[in-house]
Amino acid sequence: MARVYAIISGKGGVGKTTSAVNLGVALNHLGEDVIIIDANLSTPNIGIHLGAPIVPTTINHVLKNQAKIEDAIYEHESGTKVMPASLSLKEAEKINYKKLPEIIKKLKKITGHIIIDCAAGLGPEARASIKAADEIIIITNPEMAAVTDALKTIKLAEQLHKKITGVIITRHQGKRVEMSLPNIKDMLEVPIIGIIPEEDSIKESHVMKNPVIYTHPRSKASKIYLNTSKRILGHDIPIEVPNRGFFSLIFRR
């Protein structure tokens, strides 16, 4: 049975799309069949991250019954499948989010993993993605505002009886001003499944319009995204804490 994950944060700009794209390509690299869906219809980014900002048929057309699901699926050069959203503001109007679970149900028959890149906030757009998913992966940064929003997201997902697969802390710099990893763990009370460092390789990968695990496979961020995807598959790998001068392995899940 296919697994369906919503990549969600509450707070905007924390690294959801970066994580969705890299986890998707990492799972694909590990031999899994993956579809990444852009469910951030108001400010879609998946196409931009993967170098195909404008495509003829999108999830918007499918949600509006203007196209078949298979016509909105594209293949990244890695083999990872992607369903982008339209960049046009007009095409984001009058969307019926209720059709999202129907799309997911059909996709479950043709793939092993469906990764839903969610909108920021916890409004109707983001809630529709949580409802359509079976599992929730929370993205946060090591700062109080982001972690507070992550906690709200966890509470909402629990109310909706969704499985919380874990939290990924991104843009970790190991600075004193950051919230400490044990504090984040205590506050969220869900497993940490990856700690991604703040790295120029990520920004360079965005300029190169490809996932970092593709453009900078030897970078720390890339290796940690790959290990995070292995943990999602159930591998028992200790959590690497970057930015300590070496990869210290202090956490067990």
Ligand SMILES: Nc1ncnc2c1ncn2[C@@H]1O[C@H](COP(=O)(O)OP(=O)(O)OP(=O)(O)O)[C@@H](O)[C@H]1O
């Ligand atoms: N590990 C990282 N190191 C450096 N920069 C990063 C890292 N992760 C993400 N960023 C930067 O943070 C910004 C936001 O990333 P991203 O678009 O993935 O966030 P998002 O949560 O999807 O945002 P939105 O809520 O707007 O959809 C981007 O400019 C990206 O380059």
Ligand SMILES: [Mg+2]
């Ligand atoms: Mg995004």
